[in-house]
Amino acid sequence: MNFIVEELMLFISTALNYLATLFSPGHYHHDLTFIIRQKSTPPNQVYDAAELYLPSIELINPSTRTIGVSKTPRQEAVKLAMESGEQIADTFEDINLNWLYVVQTFPSGQVTRRFELTFHKKHKDKVLTSYLRHVVTRAEAIKKEEKILKLRSVNSPSRVDLEHPATFETIAMGPDQKTKIIKDLDRFVRRREFYKKVGKAWKRGYLLYGPPGTGKSSLIAAMANHLKFDVYELELDGIYSDSQLKSVLLSTANRSILVIEDIDFSAVNARKRKCGITVSGLLNFMDGLWSSCGDERIIVFTTNHKDRLEPALLRPGRMDVHIHMSYCTPHAFKVLASNYLGVQDLDRHPLYGEIAGLLESTEVAPAEVCEELLKRDDDVDDDDVDAALEGVVKFLKLKKLEGDNNNIDEPEFQEGKRQDVDVSVNDDDSESSST
Ligand SMILES: Nc1ncnc2c1ncn2[C@@H]1O[C@H](COP(=O)(O)OP(=O)(O)OP(=O)(O)O)[C@@H](O)[C@H]1O
Numbered sequence: 001m002n003f004i005v006e007e008l009m010l011f012i013s014t015a016l017n018y019l020a021t022l023f024s025p026g027h028y029h030h031d032l033t034f035i036i037r038q039k040s041t042p043p044n045q046v047y048d049a050a051e052l053y054l055p056s057i058e059l060i061n062p063s064t065r066t067i068g069v070s071k072t073p074r075q076e077a078v079k080l081a082m083e084s085g086e087q088i089a090d091t092f093e094d095i096n097l098n099w100l101y102v103v104q105t106f107p108s109g110q111v112t113r114r115f116e117l118t119f120h121k122k123h124k125d126k127v128l129t130s131y132l133r134h135v136v137t138r139a140e141a142i143k144k145e146e147k148i149l150k151l152r153s154v155n156s157p158s159r160v161d162l163e164h165p166a167t168f169e170t171i172a173m174g175p176d177q178k179t180k181i182i183k184d185l186d187r188f189v190r191r192r193e194f195y196k197k198v199g200k201a202w203k204r205g206y207l208l209y210g211p212p213g214t215g216k217s218s219l220i221a222a223m224a225n226h227l228k229f230d231v232y233e234l235e236l237d238g239i240y241s242d243s244q245l246k247s248v249l250l251s252t253a254n255r256s257i258l259v260i261e262d263i264d265f266s267a268v269n270a271r272k273r274k275c276g277i278t279v280s281g282l283l284n285f286m287d288g289l290w291s292s293c294g295d296e297r298i299i300v301f302t303t304n305h306k307d308r309l310e311p312a313l314l315r316p317g318r319m320d321v322h323i324h325m326s327y328c329t330p331h332a333f334k335v336l337a338s339n340y341l342g343v344q345d346l347d348r349h350p351l352y353g354e355i356a357g358l359l360e361s362t363e364v365a366p367a368e369v370c371e372e373l374l375k376r377d378d379d380v381d382d383d384d385v386d387a388a389l390e391g392v393v394k395f396l397k398l399k400k401l402e403g404d405n406n407n408i409d410e411p412e413f414q415e416g417k418r419q420d421v422d423v424s425v426n427d428d429d430s431e432s433s434s435t
Pocket residue numbers: 170171172173211212213214215216217218219304325332365366367368370
């Protein structure tokens with residue numbers, strides 16, 4: 001009997017609870033909340049877009065208590081960002097929306113970040129399609145305006161703003177070569193339809209080769225700054241299986257440059273370890289993966305020793321453009337002198353002839369010349385220019401002497417002859433011809 005009463009009581013209390021919930025004002029939630037979590041593999045495009053978009057609307061409202069403020073040395077203006085727990089309101093076609101930012105730190109040290117986007121349920125379809133598309137489109141435009149390029153090591157989720165200042169203007173290379181590279185890049189990004197028509201993955205491979213300090217990394221930054229693409233660095237040595245490679249590649253965004261440095265070392269290491277991914281394995285894999293889900297991908301390989309690469313790697317479709325970065329030429333020196341000393345008409349300087357002669361006969365990387373020019377103060381007057389150029393002459397004479405003494409040995413970099421950067425475009429569908 002007691003048992004039946006207890007069961008009855010339990011039933012009544014459950015039913016009452018249910019009725020209470022049903023008629024409580026909170027049950028019929030008018031509002032719906034989308035949770036937009038930060039993810040690294042693959043990245044959550046909506047989260048990344050919200051991060052850029054939200055600071056562009058009014059971040060400070062009467063309920064705001066804290067706001068993130070930052071500025072890096074290269075940024076012109078101070079940047080504002082939402083802090084955890086803060087909310088901001090937005091309106092879109094008469095829909096009122098509320099954004100909340102939440103950062104959670106767990107005892108394990110793991111940190112998660114998310115946005116919570118709340119609005120009236122009846123607008124669900126419009127928010128899902130039009131509003132979120134608006135956020136992503138605005139974010140892309142902001143990114144273009146602000147040139148916030150992300151540099152990310154794909155093997156680790158951390159991401160930093162790429163603030164490498166190199167542009168095609170500051171890179172020391174021949175004007176023809178520069179034009180050729182810029183034309184090739186611009187043409188590549190214009191050719192969505194072409195790649196679709198011929199059924200090829202929309203990607204282009206560049207091989208940058210030459211001695212250390214000749215500007216390979218600077219050229220990658222100039223390419224990224226020109227195209228406003230993010231840059232991802234991939235270390236093949238840390239990758240052991242196709243599935244790991246797949247998840248790493250899927251974590252990279254479209255409109256990005258994937259950089260794989262020192263591929264001659266990677267090849268040797270992969271052979272030594274008899275496991276891991278080789279560059280050719282990577283290229284085969286990418287063709288399959290990116291023909292189905294990748295758009296506007298540029299892959300840049302760098303090496304100090306092109307001669308050590310397997311010939312199969314160098315063929316068109318794999319490395320379409322070969323760019324040779326050489327030791328400093330007189331022409332390259334003019335660009336550096338203009339960047340560092342503000343000298344425009346170097347040909348007329350009495351020391352230029354001597355410098356040009358020394359550069360023709362000395363193996364010196366542009367990076368070394370930059371170091372020498374950096375010894376000067378920021379505000380250079382004519383006397384400082386003379387002193388700087390005299391310093392360069394002294395430095396080059398020393399380098400030449402060292403080079404002459406070492407000349408009995410094989411030169412380490414056969415490819416580092418003092419000719420301006422050489423660009424050879426390696427495929428049939430290119431406008432430019434090989435040099
Ligand atoms: N061609 C160049 N034009 C302008 N600056 C250059 C050039 N080459 C080198 N520099 C200067 O030297 C520095 C080092 O060059 P960078 O790292 O681009 O060379 P690298 O070829 O990538 O070298 P490594 O093979 O050692 O990685 C750059 O930050 C830049 O200041």
